Amino acid sequence: MQINRRDFLKKAGIAGVSLIAGGMLYKVFKGDDIISVTDQSNVNTRWAMLIDMKKCAGKPDCSDCISACNKGHNVPAIADIRREIKWIWKADFESVFPENTNEYTDASVRSQNVIVACNHCENPPCVRVCPVGATWKRADGIVMMDHHRCIGCRYCMAACPYGSRSFNWKDPRRILSRNDINAEYPVRTKGVVEKCNFCAERIDTGKQPLCVEACTERAILFGNIADSGSEIRRALKGKHVLRRKAELGTNPEIYYLI
Amino acid sequence: MLEKVLTGKKHYWMLIGGLLALMIPGIFFYVKQIQEGLAVTGMSRDVSWGLYISQFTFLVGVAASAVVVVIPYYLHNIKQFGRLVILGEFLAVSAVFMCLLFIFADMGQPFRILNVLLYPSPNSLMFWDTVALLGYLVLNLVIAWTALSAEYKGVPVPGWITPLIYLSIPWAISIHTVTAFLYAGLPGRPLWLTSIMGARFIASAFASGPSLLILLCLIVRKYTSFDPGIPQLKAVARIVIYALIINLFFIILEFFTAYYSGIPSHRHSLEYLYFGLTGNGSLVWFMRISLVLGVAGLAGLLFQSKRENTTLLTVSLIAVFFSVWLDKGLGLVVGGFIPTPFESITEYSPAITEIAVSLSIFAVGFLILTMLYKIVITIRVSNEG
Numbered sequence: 001m002q003i004n005r006r007d008f009l010k011k012a013g014i015a016g017v018s019l020i021a022g023g024m025l026y027k028v029f030k031g032d033d034i035i036s037v038t039d040q041s042n043v044n045t046r047w048a049m050l051i052d053m054k055k056c057a058g059k060p061d062c063s064d065c066i067s068a069c070n071k072g073h074n075v076p077a078i079a080d081i082r083r084e085i086k087w088i089w090k091a092d093f094e095s096v097f098p099e100n101t102n103e104y105t106d107a108s109v110r111s112q113n114v115i116v117a118c119n120h121c122e123n124p125p126c127v128r129v130c131p132v133g134a135t136w137k138r139a140d141g142i143v144m145m146d147h148h149r150c151i152g153c154r155y156c157m158a159a160c161p162y163g164s165r166s167f168n169w170k171d172p173r174r175i176l177s178r179n180d181i182n183a184e185y186p187v188r189t190k191g192v193v194e195k196c197n198f199c200a201e202r203i204d205t206g207k208q209p210l211c212v213e214a215c216t217e218r219a220i221l222f223g224n225i226a227d228s229g230s231e232i233r234r235a236l237k238g239k240h241v242l243r244r245k246a247e248l249g250t251n252p253e254i255y256y257l258i
Numbered sequence: 259m260l261e262k263v264l265t266g267k268k269h270y271w272m273l274i275g276g277l278l279a280l281m282i283p284g285i286f287f288y289v290k291q292i293q294e295g296l297a298v299t300g301m302s303r304d305v306s307w308g309l310y311i312s313q314f315t316f317l318v319g320v321a322a323s324a325v326v327v328v329i330p331y332y333l334h335n336i337k338q339f340g341r342l343v344i345l346g347e348f349l350a351v352s353a354v355f356m357c358l359l360f361i362f363a364d365m366g367q368p369f370r371i372l373n374v375l376l377y378p379s380p381n382s383l384m385f386w387d388t389v390a391l392l393g394y395l396v397l398n399l400v401i402a403w404t405a406l407s408a409e410y411k412g413v414p415v416p417g418w419i420t421p422l423i424y425l426s427i428p429w430a431i432s433i434h435t436v437t438a439f440l441y442a443g444l445p446g447r448p449l450w451l452t453s454i455m456g457a458r459f460i461a462s463a464f465a466s467g468p469s470l471l472i473l474l475c476l477i478v479r480k481y482t483s484f485d486p487g488i489p490q491l492k493a494v495a496r497i498v499i500y501a502l503i504i505n506l507f508f509i510i511l512e513f514f515t516a517y518y519s520g521i522p523s524h525r526h527s528l529e530y531l532y533f534g535l536t537g538n539g540s541l542v543w544f545m546r547i548s549l550v551l552g553v554a555g556l557a558g559l560l561f562q563s564k565r566e567n568t569t570l571l572t573v574s575l576i577a578v579f580f581s582v583w584l585d586k587g588l589g590l591v592v593g594g595f596i597p598t599p600f601e602s603i604t605e606y607s608p609a610i611t612e613i614a615v616s617l618s619i620f621a622v623g624f625l626i627l628t629m630l631y632k633i634v635i636t637i638r639v640s641n642e643g
Contacts, residue, residue, distance in 0.1 A: 017396075024378045082302035082604060095600040125445050131384035132373040151373050152296075152366015155384050157306040161446020163599035167306060167366065169297035190295035191366025245599075248445040 045140040047120065047198055048225035048253040049212075050232050050241070053093075055219035057112050065115065066090070068214035069196070074187045076175035085166040087196040088117040088211055097242060097256075115220070117211075118143060118164040118196040119244060119252030126156035126165065135193075141253060142198045152191040161245050162252070165195045198222075225253065259403075259410055262636040263629040269481060270632065277625040284618020287611045288363065296366055298611045304604035305595040309588075309612040310364035313619070314357050315437060316466070316587035319459060321353035321394065322434040323467020325427050326497050332423050338493065341486045342475065347402035348630040349471055350430075354395040356623035363615050383440045390433045397426045402630075410637045434459045441594065449527035449594045452515070458508040459586075464501035466582035468494050469575040474631070476572060484635045484642075492563065495571060499559050502578055506552055509585075530603070531593045538596075538603045541589050548584035551577040 003011075056062075069075065069088045078084050090113040094101045101110060120143050127137050134150040137143050157165045171190040181187060185201065188194055199209035207213075212222045223232035235257075242256040266274075291298050301308040327346035331339035362368050379385045401422055408415040438459040441450035452458075472494050475486040516524040529535050531545045558574030565571075592606050608616075 020375060024375060082304070083297060084303055086303075091600055095602060098601050127381075129382050129384065129444070131379050131382040131388070132370075132377045133379050134373075134377075149370070149373055149377065150367065151370045152368075153361075153364070153384065154306045154366070155382070155440075157303075158441075158447065158594070159444050161444075161599055163304070166303055168295065169301075170295040189367075193366075245446070250445065 044226050045224050046122070046226040046253065047141050047203065048223065048232055048255065049117075049198075049209075050221040050235055050255045050257060051115050052217075052219045052221070052257045053112065053114060054257070055217040056115060059217060060113060062217075063090070064214040064216060065211035065220065068210040071180070072182055072199075072210045073185050073197075074172070074176055074181055076172040078175060083169045085168065085172065085194065087166075087194070088115060090114065091116050096244060099245075099247075100242060114256065115211075116162070116164070116244070117254065118198075119162055119250070119254045120196075120198055122251035122253065123249060125159040125161065125250060129155045129159040131155065138200070140203075142200050142203070143195075144197060144200060145192075145194055147186070147188050147192045147194065150192040152193065154193060156193055161248055161250065165193050167191075167193050259407065259633050259637070262633045265636075266632060270628075273628055274625065277621045277628065280621035281618045281625075284615045284621070287614040288618070291363075291611055291615065292368070298609060300607050300609040300612060302604055302606065304598045304602075305592055305606040307364070307591050307595070308606055309608040309616055310360045312587045312591040313616055314360035314364070315591060316583055317353045317357045317360065317623075318391070318434055318437045319463030319582075319586065320467040320470060321350040321357065321391075322430045322460070323463045323471070324350035324398065325430040326464055326468045326501075327471070327494065328423065328430070329427060330493075333427070338487065338490045342471070342490055342494065344402045344406055344634055345475060345478075345486065345631065346471055347398045348634065349467075349474065349627060350398045351395060351402065351630065352623045352627040353467075354391055354398070354433075355626055356619050357391055358395075359619045359622060360616070363619065383436060383443065387433075387436045387440060390429070390436050394426070394429050394433050397422060397429060401426060406634060406637065409641065412641070431460065434463050441590075446599055447594045448521075448523040449531075449590075452512060454508055454511060458505065458512075461501050461505040461508055462582045462586055465498055465505050466579050466586075468498050468501075469579040469582075472498070473572065473575050473579070474627075476568060478631065478635065482635050482639070484638045488568065492571070495559055495575070496563070498575070498578060499556065502552065502556050502559070505582070506556070509549075526597050526601075527593050530596050531589050535597065535603060538605055540605045540607060541592065544584045545589050548581045548589070551581035551584070555581055 066088055070077070073087060075085050075087050092110065093112045093114050094105075094110040096114045096116055120141055122141060124135075124137055124143050126135050127143060130136075131153060132149055132151055134146045135143060135156055136146075152167070154167055157167060168188055168190045172188050176187065199207070199211075202209060209220075209222055212220045221232050221235055223230045225232055225236075227233065236255065239257055242258060243252045243254065244256075246252065287298075299308060299310075324346040327339050327342045330336040331343045362371060365371060374385060374388050401419055404419050405415050435456045438456040441447070442452060442455035444450055472491045475491055479485050479488075513528060516528050526535060530539060531541055532549075533539065534542050555574045555577035558570055558577065562568075562570040562574060596605070597603050
């Protein structure tokens with residue numbers, strides 16, 4: 001049998017395409033994704049945060065939680081608000097809870113600062129849309145980011161209804177000063193998305209998140225909301241709390257005490 | 259057949275040269291974008307997709323619209339579309355190619371793009387869109403190339419291609435539906451969260467894509483000795499009329515739901531796009547011009563049908579094409595991000611980088627298109643001559 005170059009190239013092409021497609025199909029059906037790989041922690045755990053806005057409002061100029069987080073996670077300070085990287089930050093009540101504001105709401109309430117971060121939704125749209133599994137939800141509910149896998153398509157930013165995700169429009173290493181870098185936590189590269197990770201790296205060693213630890217007013221309570229005996233559950237008992245855009249069905253895990 | 263692209267008259271080489279020249283600035287700006295990051299674009303934390311993804315969205319529609327000539331020819335056996343089918347399919351090929359380049363240009367980490375294949379995520383519409391686009395590219399290339407080879411050799415089209423042609427029809431619809439699903443399934447973006455999105459995408463695609471195809475055919479008719487046939491082009495223009503009417507109707511439906519229900523979040527984006535919101539409205543005039551062009555294009559198309567000369571046809575089609583381009587290739591994607599989840603407004607305007615890179619990608623697309631059309635035309639002219 002004689003095979004000429006044209007036929008060889010054709011056949012090699014078909015073989016190559018089928019190999020790739022076959023491999024993809026196998027992966028899709030086997031469900032060998034990062035969720036199952038990391039599904040090893042206790043399923044009885046759901047990490048959640050309760051933010052007491054009264055305590056927080058008592059010190060309007062305080063930003064201890066934000067600085068602690070930024071320092072601990074090497075979040076660069078960018079002056080241009082269009083290019084900012086934000087893990088935890090303040091926004092006014094009216095823009096955080098527009099559905100809970102009416103025309104008689106006091107101006108002082110409207111403009112009161114509210115701490116916002118990634119809500120670590122139980123049903124996270126960002127995880128659903130990521131085309132490469134670079135953002136995923138751990139069994140304990142923390143929504144994680146793999147900065148080495150992220151292709152920077154920013155679909156998760158379009159999907160997040162809370163504006164909790166930031167993109168590295170430029171190389172953060174050029175902005176961070178060498179002396180300030182926390183060597184314990186990785187610095188990101190340009191072109192990837194990042195966000196609050198509930199300090200997964202600390203929780204796994206039994207510590208509290210940095211923001212919780214930094215707050216002298218103890219305005220942020222962090223704990224396992226799945227455990228009926230936990231401090232956060234006791235604090236929630238009988239209280240009326242708010243969650244951001246709960247009607248979207250994302251089930252955010254940050255609760256606000258007004 | 260490929261060798262046909264290597265010979266041509268002066269006009270052909272001038273066009274090739276022009277397109278190559280148009281590519282150069284974009285390459286320079288893209289290198290800069292790779293070095294500096296996407297900070298060199300006009301995109302921001304709030305408007306995180308811009309011109310690139312808009313062009314991608316628009317061009318998927320142009321690609322999908324090839325079925326407008328494929329269905330009548332292959333399913334209804336309307337022979338007069340035979341002169342247009344391969345041209346339509348090659349337009350789809352170049353459009354998909356541009357789509358892929360626009361996605362690539364938008365990536366923060368373009369060199370990791372193969373992660374999409376390495377970690378296939380069926381829960382992501384982006385994954386399905388990649389599969390759909392690559393599949394559609396291969397389908398159209400194989401179908402058109404095989405049909406053209408048969409024509410070249412003067413033999414009947416091989417039978418194995420028929421199932422592929424039938425497959426390509428739902429596939430074309432699927433590429434644009436899946437692209438609409440990219441947007442229509444996101445909980446926090448009320449402008450996009452509409453079940454009519456898929457239908458509207460297809461209607462606007464069938465208005466803009468065939469408009470471009472007819473315009474290209476008119477150019478081919480004027481500058482080459484191959485004539486796709488005015489009656490044929492007018493038949494396609496009739497399809498444009500229907501699609502355009504449906505598209506304009508869908509826009510009315512969107513306005514009705516948002517305004518009559520009175521739900522602020524659903525109204526805000528439309529308000530921003532067409533009237534301006536709290537003093538911001540950089541897209542208002544573009545969106546209004548889009549509406550005017552759409553209505554004027556429709557009127558023009560209705561009036562031209564009885565005319566011999568093609569001037570009104572040409573002008574109307576240009577109006578329709580740009581009407582849809584402004585709506586889908588500019589307003590739709592950007593408008594979805596405004597207002598932000600915090601009800602604030604961050605405006606977007608493309609940076610010079612995005613414009614240069616986009617022009618460059620269009621040049622690549624039209625270069626591919628020119629070469630593919632060159633092959634078709636050379637073969638047709640020599641066969642007919």
